[in-house]
Amino acid sequence: MSKKKVLKSKKTESPKVVSNNNNFLLLLFFAVFVALVAAFLEFRTKQVNQEIPMNTSNVKIDSKSTAKEKLRESIKRCGDFPEEVPPPSPGGFSQVDGPVWSQDCMHIAWSLWEGGISWEGSVDEDKASPLPSPAPKKITNNEGVFVFTKVTKNIQRVYVPQRKADGSISYGILNEWLDNDAIAYTVNEEGTFAYNLTTKKTE
Incomplete structure (x- = not known):
């Protein structure tokens, strides 16, 4: 009796696993984006405050x-x-x-x-x-x-x-x-x- 070689087919990822991976990457990208925007806004606010001096010499107090x-x-x-x-x-x-x-x-x-x-x-x-x-x-x-x-x-x-x-x-x-x-x-x-x-x- 001859032995038949059985070819194993490559396993392919299911659509569900691919979808989960995509969602994770999107969430990670969004979190990094939000953190960068927040850091930029904080930096810009400090920069603006430094550029505008507090000039109270012209403020008159009764x-x-x-x-x-x-x-x-x-x-x-x-x-x-x-x-x-x-x-x-x-x-x-x-x-x-x-x-x-x-x-x-x-x-x-x-x-x-x-x-x-x-x-x-x-x-x-x-x-x-x-x-x-x-x-x-x-x-x-x-x-x-x-x-x-x-x-x-x-x-x-x-x-x-x-x-x-x-x-x-x-x-x-x-x-x-x-x-x-x-x-x-x-x-x-x-x-x-x-x-x-x-x-x-x-x-």
Whole structure:
């Protein structure tokens, strides 16, 4: 009996397997494409932000509007100011910064200085010479930087205006509360200082 050689036919992939492979390749290509697009957009956004400088030199801030907003926010958060605290704007030649509640509503800070033409050492711009009488202005007890404590109802003057050798006055202007126990204020031509209510020290 002769042996018959049986030729084995090559196996061909079924349509289902080919379809699955194609779907996988498409998904892989799509994922890579999305990742590339996302990376490009992120790079482009950073590039644009670097090309456009933040120019705030021409932005004008209305200091009066800002002060009123701070005043309203402070009263809304902590309530009205007690009668021991001066009104926000006395008018005339006086300047008041504040009053402003501290973050914990336990203290109120403000500053006051009184202007006018009677400062000792002031100069007439037309004649470039010291102004004559009225007499040189005296520093009053109302001028300086103050803090009112709600519990004790005590008012502390944390900065007293100083008269310089040339007759001018170094007055303080309240800036802001740094935290519940510290305020920042500026003294003209001398810089900004911080006063701590707990340690009673100025830095």
